[in-house]
Amino acid sequence: MAKVTVDGIEIEVPNGATVLQACEAAAKEIPRFCYHERLSVAGNCRMCLVEVEKAPKPVASCAYPVADGMKVFTDSPMVRNARRNVMEFLLINHPLDCPICDQGGECDLQDQATAYGGQGGRYREEKRAVKDKYLGPLVKTIMNRCIQCTRCVRFATEVAGVPELGATGRGEDMQIGTYVEKALTTELSGNLIDICPVGALTSRPYAYVARPWELRKTDSIDVLDATGTNIRVDTRGPEVVRILPRVNDDVNEEWMADRGRFAFDGLKRQRLDRPWVRKDGKLRQASWEEAFAVISEKMQGLKGDQVGAIAGDLVDAESAFALRALMRGLSSANTDCRQDGAAIDTSRRDFYLFNTGIAGIEEADALVIIGSNPRKEAPVLNARIRKRWASGALKVAHIGPKGLDLTYNTEHLGEGPAAIAGLMDGSLGFAETLKAASKPMVIVGRAALARPDGAAVLAAAWDLANAFGGLTPEWHGFNVLHLFGGQVGALDAGFVPGEGGRDVAGMLQGGLEALWLLGADNIEASAIPAGTFVVYQGHHGGKAAARADVILPGAAYTEKEGTYVSTEGRVQRGRLALFPPGEAKEDWRIIRAAGAALDVALDFDTLDALRERMVAFNPIFGAVDGRMAGGCADTAGPQAGGALGEAAFTLPISDYWLADAVSRASETMAQCSRIYNDPAPRLAAE
């Protein structure tokens, strides 16, 4: 530890810390542009100058290591003068277009120019002009505004793992760009907008939409992947105008995946905003009373095993729990939330969670990925794996399709389950790495469980983690990577077949008189047996909605208070940012009302009462924002159920941009899909 005095305040900081960190520890604000705590230090903006006793010149605090006994001054005349002049230089080529700049009001340059700048510029010559670059359909560039802090270059290279951005040319001709014009091939491009301290990189969908002070900000949770990214939903009037990540070091740090960030325009389109009832073979608009009357007419009196319910991927745990209660009230055990048919063993929670935890990845030293492409399935989690890999401490191997670009080096072990056996018997070289590892990890993709031999894959993955010391009281190295934010919550809410109940495949085989689909939009209409009475409850009309006999309009994740459980088992609350459109209602209320129509006594009338029931059912719902961390208490694995097959693993997300109901309705995502799936890269500037 080094003792440093900052403006007379004595503090201790670790050796090797920078002067800037010392100043922050002393609660002194240091202005900066190029410095970002999650990126490497560049030291090129010079805004963070401070005075250090006995140093002849001001020093750039972000790149200057502390020394014992150092005296730092952050507010001396020298510092103020230096900052004022640095600011004057930064503004020389910066256009005065704040009134039409989307960054206006939340711009580091604007704020710091006010706080640390001088009275005005003395520069009377021509400003330089830089051609705007094309970085893809999400990031808009106005390169005149760039102050060349190189944060975006470092982010792309270090965090996103796509070294495609660079600073070409020199001196006054230096430009940030890709040199060859093309869309950035990353699922994390939206973060470039956040880290840009000026208005050079802004959001294309948000261009000229709103000013920050017009927005109502609601903290919530992203459900479009299973990472559980903490988000802030910005609304103006009756619509979401943008979604930004919140800082949560245990989950997403401060990053966010593009689909979660930009798919929100899908919340306005193709919505189910009023009940529909099928009359004479045609869906017709109806009132809630009519809809419930039809449900009550068709479903009352049915035997328990003639009724079933399937929950989708984006449902909140409350509605899954409520629907389960309704089904049990109808004495039906036919409930399932695994539309993909994944062979998930719910007998123990750690059989279906990402037990290591996202932050736990930073302790792992060997990783085997089975049948998953985390880059497409959970981009932010993948960035965490990359972070650990880049530190040099993690070796990664994957089993699945060849030629996967995960943004870090992986050893390809094979395409099918045979490779798992190869690791177990030591015939594959990576087994040595696993043996030498003290904290090995196994990630098995959800799609690897959604195959005929899924149960065997699950058991084999567990055994693999166990065999190489991945399951100890201190360390839990077995991980299932889910795909969407509602999947784990529904499992935790017990939305699986009860005693003698049927699973999804069983329900679709026939014999059901009535089927309730709660946001289950991956069910093909043709898969539902003719004659089955189908209730579709959800916010977007998926494939199954067209087959429904009654459609009940529900709320999307931004429109309701909901509990979501991430793939690592973290229970988090999404909040209502705006009301559902038209006559749509919160889903648990719809189910409660359906219970009344069907004469099923549901013992909750308020959200609080429902949540109390949920905690009583599964105490994990009481631990909001937390997760059951820790090692593996019992190494006994899930039930094997059959032998491993031969078939190669396939990946579940073929088109990242259109992977869920919300993004399939989004124009932005459709455009991304067009551009990124175009085999010929776009070379021309816009």
Add this chain to the structure above:
Amino acid sequence: MSAPQHQEPVSFAFDEESEAQIVKILKRYPETKKASGVIPLLYVVQKQMGRQTGSAWVPRVAMDQVALRLGMAPIRVYEVASFYFMFNTKPIGRHHLQVCGTTPCWLRGSDEVLRACKDAGRLKGYGDTSEDGLFTLTEVECLGACVNAPILQVDDDYYEDLDYDSAVKLIEALKRGERPEPGSAKGRLCSAPEGGPETLLDIPLAEEK
């Protein structure tokens, strides 16, 4: 000034001579730090293009090849190649006339050298390539040979102590396909005084002792 359009070659492959040079260059760096060889390799590319096409420049496809060879991202090579003026990212003429315009050369008459290049090479000015494709004219910063100012660097060779006439003579020789001996146009040895020694005359030379 709008950048002239140029045709990028579709592909680039190192020839035998280049491969031999690359082997030599890469020996200088440890395997994990071989990206350090980016500048020498870009020179190898530029030389090969000069040999093969008569225009010593670095096309983008060649930068991609360098990146591949050194295990680095292509953009990192683009950054280096576009940073240094010594790499031509656009095609140039057969001979690259580089006039030093920094103060010592300018005081010693670099304007005359420039005029000679324009007249004899039929060039409009800096950045221009002659219509016959023989010359490209560039202004460069100090070449570090101020004692022999003014300097005209032709490709890799320094021609020193120039004036208008000697520069014209040099360019006419280049046009004929000759390659005059580099060095001082006034015939002095390195930077020795013109017309023989002027100081320390009283100290006898070794052979006279």
